[in-house]
Amino acid sequence: MKNIKDYDLKELKEELTNIGEKPFRAEQIFKWLYQEKVKTFDEMTNLSLDLREKLKQNYTMCNFNILKKQKSKDGTIKYLFDVLDTNAIETVLMSYHHGYSICLSSQIGCKMGCKFCASTGINFERNLTSGEIVEQILAVEQDTGIRISNVVFMGIGEPLDNYENVVNAIHIINNQKGLNIGARHISVSTSGLVPKIYQLAEENIQCTLSISLHATNNEKRSSMMPVNQAYPIETLMQACKDYMEKTHRRISFEYALAKESNDHLADAKELVKLLKGMLCHVNLIPINKIENGSFSKSSNESIMKFRDYLNDHGIVATIRRELGSDIEAACGQLRRKNLKK
Numbered sequence: 001m002k003n004i005k006d007y008d009l010k011e012l013k014e015e016l017t018n019i020g021e022k023p024f025r026a027e028q029i030f031k032w033l034y035q036e037k038v039k040t041f042d043e044m045t046n047l048s049l050d051l052r053e054k055l056k057q058n059y060t061m062c063n064f065n066i067l068k069k070q071k072s073k074d075g076t077i078k079y080l081f082d083v084l085d086t087n088a089i090e091t092v093l094m095s096y097h098h099g100y101s102i103c104l105s106s107q108i109g110c111k112m113g114c115k116f117c118a119s120t121g122i123n124f125e126r127n128l129t130s131g132e133i134v135e136q137i138l139a140v141e142q143d144t145g146i147r148i149s150n151v152v153f154m155g156i157g158e159p160l161d162n163y164e165n166v167v168n169a170i171h172i173i174n175n176q177k178g179l180n181i182g183a184r185h186i187s188v189s190t191s192g193l194v195p196k197i198y199q200l201a202e203e204n205i206q207c208t209l210s211i212s213l214h215a216t217n218n219e220k221r222s223s224m225m226p227v228n229q230a231y232p233i234e235t236l237m238q239a240c241k242d243y244m245e246k247t248h249r250r251i252s253f254e255y256a257l258a259k260e261s262n263d264h265l266a267d268a269k270e271l272v273k274l275l276k277g278m279l280c281h282v283n284l285i286p287i288n289k290i291e292n293g294s295f296s297k298s299s300n301e302s303i304m305k306f307r308d309y310l311n312d313h314g315i316v317a318t319i320r321r322e323l324g325s326d327i328e329a330a331c332g333q334l335r336r337k338n339l340k341k
């Protein structure tokens with residue numbers, strides 16, 4: 001059966017027309033799903049009994065079950081959701097002074113093979129559908145009763161490797177009749193799939209693009225991130241410049257600092273050179289150590305020196321707060337070990 005949450009509003013209108021219904025029904029269904037957040041078709045009381053029956057026979061609602069819920073001492077919550085086949089995924093809810101952020105997974109597993117990240121591994125299972133991406137938000141809001149204001153595609157998976165479903169999910173998240181979260185409050189993070197960055201620039205979605213950079217020369221970056229062999233730094237930076245020119249949006253660069261590896265002042269200097277003249281922001285992430293990983297966290301002193309060097313040379317840089325590391329919910333700690341039920 002098809003998942004009703006896989007459709008954006010336009011597609012749902014077409015779908016309903018195909019089964020002989022009026023397109024405005026799609027708006028009513030959207031309201032029930034994303035504003036009222038109901039879990040059954042029976043609750044959609046402004047639809048006729050006939051239509052509710054037809055919907056029940058043709059579509060699922062893909063409500064996730066919570067398999068596990070862990071709460072960090074900093075308030076971060078990590079969910080393990082049953083995605084209704086043999087798989088499970090992790091989603092993280094973080095609380096900031098400006099509201100709640102959710103960190104979404106986009107795939108079950110990941111193909112990118114970044115050496116410092118626990119999400120990667122030998123088995124890539126499959127892409128998440130748009131409905132499964134959106135359901136992570138609904139399930140967390142239903143469980144906690146809070147309203148999520150920021151969405152980051154920084155959980156398991158490479159969002160631009162599941163391009164269509166991620167873009168479609170963004171439409172649902174962003175639509176005023178859907179979850180109504182402003183595009184400026186949605187960030188997509190990529191390890192650097194250049195052709196998809198160009199494609200995204202054409203979408204006319206005002207979301208923030210984050211680039212996982214982590215190193216400033218090809219030798220170092222390739223040793224950390226195999227994707228750099230396909231799309232080296234020069235190609236990636238050109239794509240970023242073209243993206244900015246096309247969208248007039250500021251790009252955010254993520255740089256995870258690993259001790260004695262990419263955290264020297266010489267690296268900061270190279271980074272300044274690389275980003276010179278670009279409208280951007282650098283997010284410094286103290287690297288989180290993962291099981292069997294060869295990278296360890298830079299000292300606080302090196303991290304602050306790195307940040308100060310960037311700020312003193314005209315690059316806006318901030319250090320990302322480490323949330324949820326005690327429950328392995330921090331950047332790069334979401335992992336495959338939990339992905340089978």
Ligand code: SAH
Nearest residue numbers: 117154158189190191212254287288331332
């Ligand atoms: N695949 C996407 C999104 C997922 S990761 C991407 O690569 O951008 C979200 C961010 O966490 C990325 O910047 C990623 O490089 C970073 N990250 C991965 N492992 C990490 C670790 N062990 N410590 C700190 N950051 C990490």
